[in-house]
Amino acid sequence: MVSKLISRKKIPELVDAMIGDFVVIATTDKNNVPTLIEISSSDEVLFDTELPMISIKKLFHPAKQDLFKFNRTKGVIKSCLDESDIGVEKKIVVFGVRPCDITGNNVLDKIFKEYFRDEFYSTLRERALIIGINCLQPCYENCFCESMSSNDPKSGYDIMLTEIAKDKFIIVPNTDGGKRILKLYPDLFQEPTDDDFEKYVRTLELKKNNFKKYILVEGLPSELEDKFESRAWKKYTKECLFCGSCTFVCPTCYCFNVKDKISIDLKTGTRQREWDSCYYPEFASVAGGHDFRHEKERRFRYRYLHKFIDIPRRYNVEGCVGCGRCITYCPAVIDVRDVVEDVRGEM
Ligand code: SF4
Ligand code: SF4
Numbered sequence: 001m002v003s004k005l006i007s008r009k010k011i012p013e014l015v016d017a018m019i020g021d022f023v024v025i026a027t028t029d030k031n032n033v034p035t036l037i038e039i040s041s042s043d044e045v046l047f048d049t050e051l052p053m054i055s056i057k058k059l060f061h062p063a064k065q066d067l068f069k070f071n072r073t074k075g076v077i078k079s080c081l082d083e084s085d086i087g088v089e090k091k092i093v094v095f096g097v098r099p100c101d102i103t104g105n106n107v108l109d110k111i112f113k114e115y116f117r118d119e120f121y122s123t124l125r126e127r128a129l130i131i132g133i134n135c136l137q138p139c140y141e142n143c144f145c146e147s148m149s150s151n152d153p154k155s156g157y158d159i160m161l162t163e164i165a166k167d168k169f170i171i172v173p174n175t176d177g178g179k180r181i182l183k184l185y186p187d188l189f190q191e192p193t194d195d196d197f198e199k200y201v202r203t204l205e206l207k208k209n210n211f212k213k214y215i216l217v218e219g220l221p222s223e224l225e226d227k228f229e230s231r232a233w234k235k236y237t238k239e240c241l242f243c244g245s246c247t248f249v250c251p252t253c254y255c256f257n258v259k260d261k262i263s264i265d266l267k268t269g270t271r272q273r274e275w276d277s278c279y280y281p282e283f284a285s286v287a288g289g290h291d292f293r294h295e296k297e298r299r300f301r302y303r304y305l306h307k308f309i310d311i312p313r314r315y316n317v318e319g320c321v322g323c324g325r326c327i328t329y330c331p332a333v334i335d336v337r338d339v340v341e342d343v344r345g346e347m
């Protein structure tokens with residue numbers, strides 16, 4: 001059996017060993033906010049903690065990214081897919097990713113790798129190994145991962161750690177990359193016993209009972225479609241500040257804008273893309289000046305329809321993973337679960 005056992009006190013040793021061989025990214029409390037960044041020691045890792053403010057999407061679909069540099073007379077002079085620009089020489093390991101974020105990233109994989117191959121996203125994604133940590137209970141009150149079936153991903157990670165007893169974790173590889181990590185540091189692991197495996201199976205069975213469903217997704221797309229003119233949209237539109245925070249912290253929001261940054265002498269420039277938000281004015285404006293979602297209510301509603309109707313229908317995955325970040329970081333205290341249920345309540 002390729003699975004191994006690791007004690008809690010050996011996990012920092014594993015992280016430190018990996019720092020020698022990989023760029024290791026983990027959640028830290030930089031500026032007192034849970035933040036995913038490159039670490040230089042296991043001491044920086046927040047192990048049993050809430051989700052990082054911004055999910056792993058920022059590693060593969062950065063908030064701002066250069067696409068290419070150009071010269072007005074020579075055309076494109078440098079693609080920013082060059083290794084020196086994105087640092088693909090060394091593999092990265094993202095340590096401690098929660099199941100909902102793995103599922104969220106699987107949505108981005110569908111959109112940027114399977115449905116259409118975006119080289120910028122795919123190159124960054126393919127250099128990463130993901131080490132997940134199983135959630136055995138909701139990590140905080142805003143989590144509703146069970147409703148969105150996101151807390152038991154079958155793919156999108158290389159290793160998953162599951163705590164089966166105090167201080168004991170079963171570590172299960174899910175890819176060849178995951179198996180390679182286990183082979184690299186054999187002294188840190190033990191062989192699990194039959195009893196450990198029984199505990200592992202029992203832990204996974206019991207896990208289900210610790211989560212509660214807040215939203216019933218069955219039938220939700222057509223119900224929301226029927227409630228296109230619901231008064232609830234108006235109510236929440238009045239409360240929303242249209243700051244866009246919910247879209248930036250969302251692991252499945254992926255919209256971006258493309259801009260040219262041009263030198264003062266107008267000779268050279270860089271084409272960049274940066275995150276955009278469907279809550280911003282002009283997000284849906286097109287050449288000629290028409291704006292498809294000029295009214296705030298249309299913009300507010302659109303985000304929900306995109307998440308709960310368009311993404312599931314187009315990609316066959318849920319567009320929301322129930323991570324609760326949009327609730328946590330909304331200055332207007334708007335809760336996605338209340339919006340969906342209020343709109344539904346008018347059925
Ligand atoms: S974070 Fe809240 S206030 Fe800001 S755009 Fe989203 S729903 Fe509106
Ligand atoms: S919509 Fe909110 S709860 Fe759903 S995935 Fe995005 S941030 Fe998380």
